[in-house]
Amino acid sequence: MADMSPAVLHWRVRREFLILKIVAALVLATVTVLSLDDPRGAVLAAAATVAVIVLALRDVLAPVRLSVDGEGLVVVRGFAGSERLPWNAVERIRVDTQTRFTSRTEFLEIDTGERIFLLSRFDLGAPCQEVADELRSFRTGF
Known part of the structure; x- marks a missing residue:
């Protein structure tokens, strides 16, 4: 949340x-x-x-998996580290959905062109699509 x-x-x-x-x-x-x-x-x-x-x-050690402000994002990286991503480094924010048998998984995908960060609903404490929408609106200011 x-x-x-x-x-x-x-x-x-x-x-x-x-x-x-x-x-x-x-x-x-x-x-x-x-x-x-x-x-x-x-x-x-x-x-x-x-x-x-x-x-x-x-x-x-790293309960906050993602944070965002006017400068960009801070994403968890590795076991308990983090990485700051300025907005101009973020090429795409999307939700990747996989369905296998009767199971459906979603990941928030933050693509920098060089790296892709994947965060699940369990990492975020919220639905991935909701977080993606908030990130996009935060980025554009709407």
């Missing part, structure tokens, strides 16, 4: 998803301990626990 500040918008991971990841990590850690008599099961459960912890840690 977008937070309104003076001429700045932010989109961030929803807290509910962070809490869900923490609960999943606790459940998986419990499964790991309960599976110690089965080495393969314990290794798989431990690997899943670490993966979920890493995802939760990213949400703690």
Whole structure:
């Protein structure tokens, strides 16, 4: 969801998803301990626990995935870094929709010509099309 500040918008991971990841990590850690008599099961459960912890840690370290102001965008890059993109570096903002079987995924695509940044609804805490529309209107001032 977008937070309104003076001429700045932010989109961030929803807290509910962070809490869900923490609960999943606790459940998986419990499964790991309960599976110690089965080495393969314990290794798989431990690997899943670490993966979920890493995802939760990213949400703690870089909760804001996208922000915009009059100068341009700041987009999350890598694990928890960010990159400033001036408006003149942004060639295109669009929503990429993929449908496979009965599943539909959408990504906000920010294209600089040299790089493409992809952000999901889970990254943004809002529908991708809504964010794309807000970015376009913010960029043009309408």
